[in-house]
Amino acid sequence: MSxxxxxMEKNGTTISRYFIVIMLxxxxxxxxxxxxxxxxxxxxxxxxxxxxxxAIGQTFVILTxxxxxxxxxxFTAGAMAAYVSGRMENVNSILIILxxxxxxxxxxxxxxxxxxxxxxxxxxxxxxxxxxxxxxVTGLTxxxxxxxxxxxxxxxxxxxxxxxxxxxxxxxxxxxxxxLILRKxxxxxxxxxxxxxxxxxxxxxxxxxxxxxxxxxxxxxxxxLAGMLMVxxxxxxxxxxxxxxxxxSIAAVALGGVSMAGGSGSYMGTVAGSxxxxxxxxxxxxxNLSPALQQIFYGLILFVAILAATIQNNRKMxxxx
Amino acid sequence: MFKKEPNRLPxxxxxxxxxxxxxxLIILAVLLIATGIVMPSMISISRFSSITNGQLTxxxxxxxxxxxxxxxxxxxxxxxxxxxINSLAAVAMPESGLGIILFCLGCVAIGLAIGGFNGFxxxxxxxxxxxxxxxxxxxxxxxxxLILGRDGxxxxxxxxxxxxxxxxxxxxxxxxxxxIIVMWTLLRRTKFIRDVFAVGTNAKASAMNGINVVxxxxxxxxxxxxxxxxxxxxxxxxxxxxxxTAGNALTTPTLTxxxxxxxxxxxxxxxxxxxxxxAYILRIISDLLTFLGTKSFWSTVFQGIFxxxxxxxxxxxxxxNRSK
Numbered sequence: 001m002s003x004x005x006x007x008m009e010k011n012g013t014t015i016s017r018y019f020i021v022i023m024l025x026x027x028x029x030x031x032x033x034x035x036x037x038x039x040x041x042x043x044x045x046x047x048x049x050x051x052x053x054x055a056i057g058q059t060f061v062i063l064t065x066x067x068x069x070x071x072x073x074x075f076t077a078g079a080m081a082a083y084v085s086g087r088m089e090n091v092n093s094i095l096i097i098l099x100x101x102x103x104x105x106x107x108x109x110x111x112x113x114x115x116x117x118x119x120x121x122x123x124x125x126x127x128x129x130x131x132x133x134x135x136x137v138t139g140l141t142x143x144x145x146x147x148x149x150x151x152x153x154x155x156x157x158x159x160x161x162x163x164x165x166x167x168x169x170x171x172x173x174x175x176x177x178x179x180l181i182l183r184k185x186x187x188x189x190x191x192x193x194x195x196x197x198x199x200x201x202x203x204x205x206x207x208x209x210x211x212x213x214x215x216x217x218x219x220x221x222x223x224x225l226a227g228m229l230m231v232x233x234x235x236x237x238x239x240x241x242x243x244x245x246x247x248x249s250i251a252a253v254a255l256g257g258v259s260m261a262g263g264s265g266s267y268m269g270t271v272a273g274s275x276x277x278x279x280x281x282x283x284x285x286x287x288n289l290s291p292a293l294q295q296i297f298y299g300l301i302l303f304v305a306i307l308a309a310t311i312q313n314n315r316k317m318x319x320x321x
Numbered sequence: 322m323f324k325k326e327p328n329r330l331p332x333x334x335x336x337x338x339x340x341x342x343x344x345x346l347i348i349l350a351v352l353l354i355a356t357g358i359v360m361p362s363m364i365s366i367s368r369f370s371s372i373t374n375g376q377l378t379x380x381x382x383x384x385x386x387x388x389x390x391x392x393x394x395x396x397x398x399x400x401x402x403x404x405x406i407n408s409l410a411a412v413a414m415p416e417s418g419l420g421i422i423l424f425c426l427g428c429v430a431i432g433l434a435i436g437g438f439n440g441f442x443x444x445x446x447x448x449x450x451x452x453x454x455x456x457x458x459x460x461x462x463x464x465x466x467l468i469l470g471r472d473g474x475x476x477x478x479x480x481x482x483x484x485x486x487x488x489x490x491x492x493x494x495x496x497x498x499x500x501i502i503v504m505w506t507l508l509r510r511t512k513f514i515r516d517v518f519a520v521g522t523n524a525k526a527s528a529m530n531g532i533n534v535v536x537x538x539x540x541x542x543x544x545x546x547x548x549x550x551x552x553x554x555x556x557x558x559x560x561x562x563x564x565x566t567a568g569n570a571l572t573t574p575t576l577t578x579x580x581x582x583x584x585x586x587x588x589x590x591x592x593x594x595x596x597x598x599x600a601y602i603l604r605i606i607s608d609l610l611t612f613l614g615t616k617s618f619w620s621t622v623f624q625g626i627f628x629x630x631x632x633x634x635x636x637x638x639x640x641x642n643r644s645k
Contacts, residue, residue: 067451114629120636121586123395123451127573128629135621247459250452260449292470295463303456310448 017256017272024279032286042165044278046157046233049171052274054226054245055252056178057108057219059270062253063182064212065195065262066115066122068219070108071249073133075242078104078224080137083237084147093150100228101221107133108220112213126216130246138239157232167229178267191215195262223249247302252277254306259313276305341583341635342595348581349598352605360612370492372604374485377494378403378556379574380600383582384501385436385548386575387596392541393521393588394450398439399549399575401461402432403568406553408465411474411563421480429550435461436546440539450542458572465565474563484558498597505593517541521588577628578603585639586632603627 054071061068078100085096111129114120159166182188190211226245231237256273258265280301284294357364382399389396406428414424435457442453486493508514516537519527528534552571557563582599584591606627610620 114633118633118636119640120629120632124576124580124586124632125629127576128625128632131573131625131628132622133625135618135623135625138618139616139622247455250455254452260452290467292463292466295466296460299456299460299463303460306452306456307442307446307448310452311446314447 014257014266014269014272017269017276021272021275021279024276024283028279028283028286039163040282042160042163042168044282045168045275046165046229047281048275048278049165049167050226050229050233051245051248051252051277052171052271053174053222053229055249055270055274056174056222056267057215058249058253059178059256059258059265059267060191060215060218061122062250062258062260063191063195063262063265064215066212066215067126067250068108068111068216069123069126069246070111070130070133071219071223072240072242072244072246073130073137074104074107074220074223075227075230075245076237076239077107077133077137078227079231079237079241080141080227081224082150082153082228082231084141085150093152096150097152097228100224104224105217105221108223109213109217111220112216115216116209116212122216141239153228153232154235155232157229167232170229175267175271182267187211187214192263195259195264197263248277251302251306254309255302257309257313260306260310261313264313341590341638342592342598345582345595345598345602349602349605352602352609356605356609359609363608365490367490370487370490370495372601372608373498374492374494374559376600376604377497378552378559379571379578379603380498380501380597381552381555382549382571383575383578383596383600384593385545387579387582387584387591387593388517388541388548389450389545390579390584390586391517391521391588391591392538393524394443394538394542395576395586396436396439396454396542396545396549397451397572398435398454398458398461399545399552400569400572401458401465402435402546402549403553403556403571404465404565405435405461405468406432406550407556407568408469408474408563408565410476410480410554410557412469414477414480414557416477416479418479421477425480425554428554429547432546432548432550432553433543434546436549437539437543439546440542443542444535444538458569462566462569469563469565472562472564472567475561476557476563481558481561484555501593502597509592513537513540518589521590523589573628574603574624577624577631580628580631580635583635585635587639590639 054075058068058071081100081103082096085100107129111122111126114125115122156166156170161169182191190206190208193206194208194211223242223245227242230241234241252273253265253270254260254273255276256265256267256269256271258269280298284298289297353364362368382403386396386399409428409431410424415421439450439454439457442448443450484493488496516527516532519530519532520534520537524534527537553568556568578599579591579596580586580599581602582591582595582597584595603624606623607620610623615623
């Protein structure tokens with residue numbers, strides 16, 4: 001088989017996702033001229049970046065064959081923490097951010113330990129943690145907080161160079177790192193192995209439990225980071241701000257062609273999925289539909305897309321056998 | 322021609338209601354004693370009636386959830402179905418007696434259809450149940466907001482009056498719970514329910530034993546939708562109004578209740594007796610918390626902790642049993 005053919009076979013699905021985003025974007029740009037203006041694209045890419053960062057950990061978790069339903073309140077917790085901590089003027093803001101990321105990681109690891117070491121089904125465990133965080137964050141902040149996030153977060157979200165926002169550049173940097181981890185490190189390959197066949201992993205000497213637990217920790221870390229970026233973008237933190245990201249983080253992964261059963265897919269696909277969602281949301285808003293109709297269309301489109309991706313994945317699986 | 326006997330794999334011993342239900346009964350007993358000590362006035366038949374009426378919405382939805390968990394699936398769309406039926410009943414219910422009955426039958430049919438659709442997608446395309454029901458739930462919430470813009474509306478007066486009826490201190494809700502227990506006692510020995518347990522324990526072995534796995538799964542999802550529709554109707558009668566979004570918060574409690582009741586998330590273990598007990602446990606705990614002056618968000622925290630704690634304990638027990 002020629003090299004280019006092999007490349008297409010390996011990456012064809014992911015490339016087709018980018019094709020879809022670009023087509024979608026072009027069609028809408030023709031229908032709505034303002035859509036492709038530089039400033040609007042900048043906003044779109046920042047939105048995609050927030051979805052994409054929240055979906056990094058979700059990709060890891062789904063690759064292992066699990067699911068993380070606790071993204072929304074990990075996200076809100078990260079956002080709230082960043083917003084409140086801005087009042088601590090004598091603490092270095094980098095330290096604050098690192099502290100919050102570490103906190104997100106630790107909370108995610110609670111899921112990880114329960115799922116990997118105690119054998120708790122990921123879906124109930126993460127729904128449970130989500131509920132706990134929902135109550136705790138609401139209780140600790142009494143519903144409303146005032147403050148300001150460290151300046152560096154605002155700069156990250158709103159600043160730009162050559163009309164490309166720093167947030168997007170951060171996302172691209174993270175994408176490169178994530179791809180390296182997934183493709184080139186033992187950890188990345190173990191994630192795939194775990195999703196493909198737990199039985200084989202058991203005999204292969206991979207530390208299954210450590211690999212699996214870490215995926216949930218990573219998810220907590222990036223949910224908190226996405227939350228902080230969101231604070232930078234909107235300029236405030238509020239309860240429930242992370243709620244859309246439960247659906248969006250999972251949808252981005254599914255749209256990107258990652259198998260919901262685990263073991264196949266790539267983060268490059270999730271990047272395309274995040275961009276698709278950002279464009280889709282912008283279109284639905286631009287169409288001036290009522291929120292109810294928006295939700296129905298959004299849900300329907302993603303339903304069809306997830307279904308198509310799953311059917312495609314199943315077919316690939318059965319043709320491999 | 323010789324007809325080849327299909328390969329028969331041994332099916333494990335099926336115990337419709339696991340021993341874990343007794344653990345939940347013990348928890349319930351302890352909680353009742355605690356309630357009796359802390360607030361003795363709460364132990365009365367009329368109090369029991371009102372608790373039952375309040376908890377029947379989530380109990381009805383939990384019954385369907387339990388059935389889906391038993392086949393090894395999960396139904397995250399029960400909240401959405403409750404919202405849709407709740408909104409519909411608060412907006413469109415006719416006033417005449419026959420109209421109300423037909424309307425309710427229609428609502429149950431809608432629930433069955435939504436559940437059946439879930440089951441169809443899950444079995445036909447081999448998609449994970451959580452992602453199908455999660456996405457469907459999202460769409461359902463959009464539709465229910467289309468039906469009812471904001472909280473409000475009212476069902477027919479006769480409808481509320483009949484369902485909220487009580488005979489002396491015993492409410493209709495209590496009678497319905499007794500009915501549920503009797504029905505489960507009669508039904509759990511039927512072929513369908515045994516097939517449900519078999520499919521949940523080992524789908525492949527069940528298929529080889531001639532069980533129509535696709536059909537069993539489809540019916541289980543459909544029944545879950547139907548139960549959620551009944552829950553939506555009950556909620557409308559009980560609160561006397563509709564809400565396009567409030568029912569969505571009931572999905573997590575249905576899981577909690579099923580798991581406290583001893584139903585395994587892995588499928589094949591559990592049953593409705595446990596689910597009924599679980600519904601009361603959850604309510605008594607939240608009543609105790611309220612009595613102790615806990616603010617609502619801390620009781621949310623506690624519900625989460627309770628769900629996690631139960632599921633951790635059950636998973637550890639499951640794992641021990643399996644390694645044996």
